[in-house]
Amino acid sequence: MIETLPLDAMVDPAALAARLADESAADIVESLNEEAPEVAAAILLSLPSERAIEVLDQPELACAADIIEMLPRDRVASYLSGMSADRVTDLFKEIEEPGRSDLRARLDAETRGAVDRLIAYPEESVGSIMTTEFVAVPATWTVRQTLDHIRVVERTRETVYSIFVLDPRTRALTKAVPLRRLLSGDPGDSILSVAPTRRPVVLTADASRDEAARLISKYDLLAIPVVDEANHVIGIVTVDDVIDAMIERQTEQVQRFGGMEALDEPYMDIGFWQMIRKRAGWLCVLFLSEMLTASAMQGFEGELERAIVLTLFIPLIMSSGGNSGSQATSLLIRALALHQVQLRDWWRVALREVPAGITLGAILGFIGIVRIVVWQKTGLYDYGEHWMLVAATVGTALIGIVLFGSLAGSMLPFLLQRLGFDPATASAPFVATLVDVSGLVIYFTVALVILKGTLL
Amino acid sequence: MIETLPLDAMVDPAALAARLADESAADIVESLNEEAPEVAAAILLSLPSERAIEVLDQPELACAADIIEMLPRDRVASYLSGMSADRVTDLFKEIEEPGRSDLRARLDAETRGAVDRLIAYPEESVGSIMTTEFVAVPATWTVRQTLDHIRVVERTRETVYSIFVLDPRTRALTKAVPLRRLLSGDPGDSILSVAPTRRPVVLTADASRDEAARLISKYDLLAIPVVDEANHVIGIVTVDDVIDAMIERQTEQVQRFGGMEALDEPYMDIGFWQMIRKRAGWLCVLFLSEMLTASAMQGFEGELERAIVLTLFIPLIMSSGGNSGSQATSLLIRALALHQVQLRDWWRVALREVPAGITLGAILGFIGIVRIVVWQKTGLYDYGEHWMLVAATVGTALIGIVLFGSLAGSMLPFLLQRLGFDPATASAPFVATLVDVSGLVIYFTVALVILKGTLL
Numbered sequence: 001m002i003e004t005l006p007l008d009a010m011v012d013p014a015a016l017a018a019r020l021a022d023e024s025a026a027d028i029v030e031s032l033n034e035e036a037p038e039v040a041a042a043i044l045l046s047l048p049s050e051r052a053i054e055v056l057d058q059p060e061l062a063c064a065a066d067i068i069e070m071l072p073r074d075r076v077a078s079y080l081s082g083m084s085a086d087r088v089t090d091l092f093k094e095i096e097e098p099g100r101s102d103l104r105a106r107l108d109a110e111t112r113g114a115v116d117r118l119i120a121y122p123e124e125s126v127g128s129i130m131t132t133e134f135v136a137v138p139a140t141w142t143v144r145q146t147l148d149h150i151r152v153v154e155r156t157r158e159t160v161y162s163i164f165v166l167d168p169r170t171r172a173l174t175k176a177v178p179l180r181r182l183l184s185g186d187p188g189d190s191i192l193s194v195a196p197t198r199r200p201v202v203l204t205a206d207a208s209r210d211e212a213a214r215l216i217s218k219y220d221l222l223a224i225p226v227v228d229e230a231n232h233v234i235g236i237v238t239v240d241d242v243i244d245a246m247i248e249r250q251t252e253q254v255q256r257f258g259g260m261e262a263l264d265e266p267y268m269d270i271g272f273w274q275m276i277r278k279r280a281g282w283l284c285v286l287f288l289s290e291m292l293t294a295s296a297m298q299g300f301e302g303e304l305e306r307a308i309v310l311t312l313f314i315p316l317i318m319s320s321g322g323n324s325g326s327q328a329t330s331l332l333i334r335a336l337a338l339h340q341v342q343l344r345d346w347w348r349v350a351l352r353e354v355p356a357g358i359t360l361g362a363i364l365g366f367i368g369i370v371r372i373v374v375w376q377k378t379g380l381y382d383y384g385e386h387w388m389l390v391a392a393t394v395g396t397a398l399i400g401i402v403l404f405g406s407l408a409g410s411m412l413p414f415l416l417q418r419l420g421f422d423p424a425t426a427s428a429p430f431v432a433t434l435v436d437v438s439g440l441v442i443y444f445t446v447a448l449v450i451l452k453g454t455l456l
Numbered sequence: 457m458i459e460t461l462p463l464d465a466m467v468d469p470a471a472l473a474a475r476l477a478d479e480s481a482a483d484i485v486e487s488l489n490e491e492a493p494e495v496a497a498a499i500l501l502s503l504p505s506e507r508a509i510e511v512l513d514q515p516e517l518a519c520a521a522d523i524i525e526m527l528p529r530d531r532v533a534s535y536l537s538g539m540s541a542d543r544v545t546d547l548f549k550e551i552e553e554p555g556r557s558d559l560r561a562r563l564d565a566e567t568r569g570a571v572d573r574l575i576a577y578p579e580e581s582v583g584s585i586m587t588t589e590f591v592a593v594p595a596t597w598t599v600r601q602t603l604d605h606i607r608v609v610e611r612t613r614e615t616v617y618s619i620f621v622l623d624p625r626t627r628a629l630t631k632a633v634p635l636r637r638l639l640s641g642d643p644g645d646s647i648l649s650v651a652p653t654r655r656p657v658v659l660t661a662d663a664s665r666d667e668a669a670r671l672i673s674k675y676d677l678l679a680i681p682v683v684d685e686a687n688h689v690i691g692i693v694t695v696d697d698v699i700d701a702m703i704e705r706q707t708e709q710v711q712r713f714g715g716m717e718a719l720d721e722p723y724m725d726i727g728f729w730q731m732i733r734k735r736a737g738w739l740c741v742l743f744l745s746e747m748l749t750a751s752a753m754q755g756f757e758g759e760l761e762r763a764i765v766l767t768l769f770i771p772l773i774m775s776s777g778g779n780s781g782s783q784a785t786s787l788l789i790r791a792l793a794l795h796q797v798q799l800r801d802w803w804r805v806a807l808r809e810v811p812a813g814i815t816l817g818a819i820l821g822f823i824g825i826v827r828i829v830v831w832q833k834t835g836l837y838d839y840g841e842h843w844m845l846v847a848a849t850v851g852t853a854l855i856g857i858v859l860f861g862s863l864a865g866s867m868l869p870f871l872l873q874r875l876g877f878d879p880a881t882a883s884a885p886f887v888a889t890l891v892d893v894s895g896l897v898i899y900f901t902v903a904l905v906i907l908k909g910t911l912l
Contacts, residue, residue: 022653026674060674152641160636161678162616180616184607197478217703218482218516220696222617239695240676243702244565247673250706251790257713258786258884259779267791269806275889276815279783283858286779287820291827293771294886298837304767306758311767315749315774315892322778323715323742323885327735330714334707335723348724355733364743371747381754404741428714428884429779438772 013039017046025054033062041070053082056091059244062269065094068103077106085156086131086241092119110291117234122244126212127205129245130226130235133158139175143194144187150179151245159238159381162223164200165191172231173244178222202227203237208246210337216242229289252424257330259286259429286429292437300444307455309383310447313368313394314440320364321401322432328353330429332413337424346414354411361402363385365395386454397446401439408434469495473502481510489518497526509538515700518725523552524559533562540614541570542587542697548575559902567671573690582668583661585701586682586691589614594624595631599650606635611811615694620656621647628687632656632680644825658683659693665701666793672698682722708880713786715742715885742885749774754898763911769824769850770896776820777857778888779894781865784809785887788869791881802870809866810859821851841908853902861891862897875889878895 019030020043028047032055044052044067056064056079065141068076068091080088080103088107092100092115105113114132118324121127135157137146140270150160163182165175185194201219203212203226215224216239226235252262261278263270270278297304304311332349334343372391375381383390409431413423448456476484476499482551484503488496488511498507500523510518512651513534524532524547536544538560544563548556560568570588577583606616607681609849619638619853621631659668659673659682671680672695682691709719717734718725726734740857747823788805791797797805829846831837839846865887869879904912 002634016589023655024654024675026676046799060590076630116748132630147639150636154640155852181611183603183616196480198480201480213699217696219480219700220482222695223780239699240673243673243695243699246699246702246706248795250702250709252709253706254713254786254790255783257710258782260783260786263787266794266796267787268801272808272811276812279780279812280816280819283779283783283816283820284777284823287772287776287823289773293775294768294827295772297768301764301768305764308757308764311760311770312750312753312757313769314770315896316743316746318771319746319749319885319889319892320743322888323739324735326714326883326885327711327716328741330710330716331719331723338703338707338722340722340724345724350811352728353730356735359732360739364739367743368741371750397757427782429775431784431800432778432888433775435774436859437720440771 012041014046017043021047021051025051025058026060027053029058029061032067034059037063037066038070041183042066044129045071045075047083049078053079056080057083057087059087059090064091065096067322068095069099073102073106073205076103081108081111082134082156084131085111085118086129086158086235089115089118089128096216115127121205124208126203126207126226126237127210127235129209129212129241130205130237131158132235133223133242134164134223134232134233134236135164136164136166137161137191139165139190139192140168141191142187143185143189143191145184146182146191147187158228158236159223162221162225163360164192164225164233164330165195166233170230173200173225173227173233176225178333186244200225202231204228205234209249212237213242213246213249214339253333256425257333257427259283263430282427282429286433289433290436293440296437296440296444300440303444303447303456307447307451309390309455310393310443314443316368317394317397317401317443318436319432320361320398321405321435322428323432324357324404325359326428328406329412329426329428332410333426336413336417343414343417346411349410349414350407353406357403357406358399360406361399364402365398368398369395386451388452389454393443393447393450396450397443400446401435404438404442405431405435408438411435470502473499477503477507481507481514482516485514485517486513488523489516493519493522494526501527501531503555505534505538509535512536513539513543515543515546520547521552521871525553525555529562532559537564537567538612540589540689541567542585545571545574545584567683571854577661580664581661581662582659582665582682582693583691585665585668585697586661586693587614587692587697590618590620590679590689590692591616591682592620592622592689593646593647595646597642597647598622599638599641599645599647602638602647603643614692615679618677618681618692619647620681620689627684629656629658629681629683629689632681653808656681658687660684661690665705669692669698669702669705670795709789711891712881713789713883715739715883728788738883738885742889745889746892749896752893752896752900756896759900759903759912763848763884763903763907765911766849766899768796770899772824773850773853773857773899774892774895775888776817776854777861777891778884779861780813780816780858781861781887781891782884784862784865785868785882785884788866789880789882792869792873798869799873802867805866805870806863809862812863813859816853816862820858820907821854824854825851828854840911842907845906845910849868849899849903849906852906854897856902857891858896860894861887864894 002450006149020031128375133156137149153307154160161179164173165177165179167174177195181194201215201224203224223236223238228234247351263278369391372383376383376387412426418428419425476487532797589612591606593605610616617635619633620629621633623630633651637650657671657680659680661682679692679694681689684690711718716738810881825847828839832839868882872882873879
């Protein structure tokens with residue numbers, strides 16, 4: 001890696017390019033990301049064309065669209081034709097008009113066709129991460145013919161490690177042959193002699209990225225073919241794309257679970273007001289919902305005035321409900337994502353969460369009662385003449401609230417999935433808010449029952 | 457996939473095995489996971505030996521250790537010798553003595569040696585997911601010699617898509633050649649003619665799994681060599697292993713962020729009491745910490761009695777601090793994991809979170825004040841003669857608490873990393889608890905300043 005140069009230093013792009021030429025594309029990207037777009041563009045121009053294409057092919061290159069807009073148009077067109085179609089498509093989404101139309105017109109017909117098709121797929125679909133550079137051969141070919149073909153096209157294919165065998169007449173996909181099996185085949189034999197007996201695992205372009213990740217991981221594949229209704233291969237999803245998508249998705253999930261809209265950019269790069277917008281939205285929704293607690297408290301104002309001792313435990317009791325809810329939600333989000341439970345299993349989960357909630361609530365309730373007894377007996381605090389009833393109220397309310405929290409927290413992901421949302425949009429703060437209002441009501445209702453005629 | 461048979465049905469393992477023989481290993485595993493271990497063992501025995509080995513090689517096979525203990529020992533030994541060393545090691549960790557020592561003695565010397573080495577690596581390290589079946593050739597070989605070698609060893613290697621070129625004298629790693637480049641080389645040329653100029657990306661056995669995932673994803677690799685101090689290749693980590701590790705890690709992270717110990721087993725399979733233990737631990741820790749809120753409230757008892765109106769907003773104000781903290785923590789956990797920020801950047805982050813916290817707090821504070829004004833003016837509720845001061849208290853406290861939440865939530869992951877913990881052990885409930893106590897103190901302090909001489 002090269003040292004970062006101060007912004008006002010004279011950078012000689014040609015010298016830098018010479019130093020970078022032997023680095024891996026990923027390391028060149030890291031160095032370019034530290035430069036201003038105009039410097040990065042100059043360095044790219046000084047690199048051998050093949051290296052420049054490799055660098056532009058990396059999704060990690062920041063400001064790639066800005067860099068491209070600074071390069072001579074004909075150079076860009078030749079770069080783009082060498083890049084993988086999925087990456088060109090991503091870039092086209094970022095380049096502004098009129099540059100985009102101009103560049104599109106300069107592309108070779110094949111790349112242009114691929115980009116036009118790929119750009120139409122929605123963001124979350126397999127279509128948006130698939131690429132069109134794969135190896136497909138007719139089932140009539142021999143092992144030798146296929147190997148010779150791979151040698152010729154190797155440089156222009158995203159992967160050559162999966163070879164798709166097509167019906168010579170209909171061009172429908174019949175087999176997927178791993179390159180390693182092809183290598184050990186007899187050169188004169190038909191390619192079908194090294195094909196596995198089972199049908200290939202396939203995806204449709206409208207399947208979700210999560211589904212692609214699940215299949216790649218389940219079957220330990222390096223690429224999955226994407227097929228249309230006629231079983232024609234229209235693209236492939238490679239393991240690299242899936243890993244990138246998984247990392248992006250994990251960031252989204254953690255941020256959503258933390259109670260905010262997912263950021264599209266790294267924390268340090270995103271603009272201040274953009275970040276505020278992503279955070280303020282959910283924060284306001286949660287704040288407005290949580291206002292119901294103020295209304296609930298207003299409703300119990302009489303009780304509060306008569307038994308101020310009850311207010312002491314409000315934060316403690318409410319947070320316990322939120323915490324147990326957050327646990328249950330995180331468990332079920334993952335169980336649903338990994339297909340460990342299905343939508344129809346909701347009642348099985350409920351049947352587990354009821355005893356779990358009661359047990360956990362009883363544990364906390366016991367600790368809560370011990371705390372009150374110890375403080376009272378050692379004289380640390382005086383909870384009044386009815387302290388035993390107060391302790392009973394706190395203990396009982398904790399069982400009810402933790403039970404409610406576990407149940408609500410575990411059912412929320414099912415409900416979201418049922419309504420067609422991603423279960424992972426359920427966030428810890430959302431569950432806590434949901435449980436807080438009901439927690440207050442449970443607490444005061446228990447208090448009314450236990451303390452009627454004494455404190456209340 | 458086959459239908460699930462009722463447990464008391466007569467299962468004919470041979471018939472089932474015949475139906476399964478052409479399925480992919482992953483699908484056979486799915487079917488076996490639905491059977492009792494004794495049935496699964498009988499089915500395995502009826503499968504061709506090569507298929508049985510493939511099936512046992514899948515980490516997704518549940519109860520693999522139980523199944524193995526039901527098979528004849530000599531059959532197991534021959535299966536294990538055919539499996540990848542990393543998987544055998546995982547199985548050995550689960551098999552109980554004296555079976556384990558007996559099986560170890562029956563392994564061929566090579567497998568035994570590999571397992572003895574691999575079993576010593578800690579759970580989170582690259583050593584624990586690496587395997588020892590890779591292709592390495594001396595730098596003196598030609599392209600043809602290497603291809604011939606690959607054809608011979610293909611079946612016994614985890615991957616042949618990366619070929620490691622060793623110094624013929626020291627056996628140190630000098631190059632890593634992707635198979636696709638090897639294929640397009642001239643058969644008579646030296647293997648070095650197709651090797652990339654740059655040095656191979658390597659890992660050490662004590663590196664973390666996260667580091668393996670980061671490098672595989674950054675350099676788009678299918679395998680990374682693991683080297684010792686002398687730069688000898690002692691194993692490889694493949695992209696399959698990394699994906700499995702990533703999925704496992706994501707589940708752990710979501711569960712930890714939800715405020716519990718990560719479960720080692722799927723939600724539906726884990727025993728009830730084991731699950732309670734994983735959940736109760738953190739729930740109790742959080743409960744005990746949250747007890748400080750009761751102490752804080754006791755400390756402000758006098759203020760509470762004089763201004764009961766203040767209690768109405770306690771849940772609302774406290775939850776806002778927790779929510780903003782949870783957002784900031786989730787942002788920084790991911791930013792640190794993706795190397796977007798380093799430990800030394802903590803002050804840059806703090807400088808961003810201070811204005812962010814003030815802005816977000818001001819937004820919520822404004823909404824809070826509007827709420828009080830509207831309720832007061834429309835007669836929905838009477839906050840007393842000093843209602844304007846109450847509104848000012850709520851608004852000001854929200855700024856302070858959201859600021860504190862954002863700052864504490866963003867600094868916590870740095871603190872954990874500094875102390876040598878995984879930043880992802882910071883959980884939403886933990887941050888909320890941390891912020892709750894300080895939130896109460898901030899609220900009552902603001903109240904004391906604003907309401908002194910009127911309500912207080």
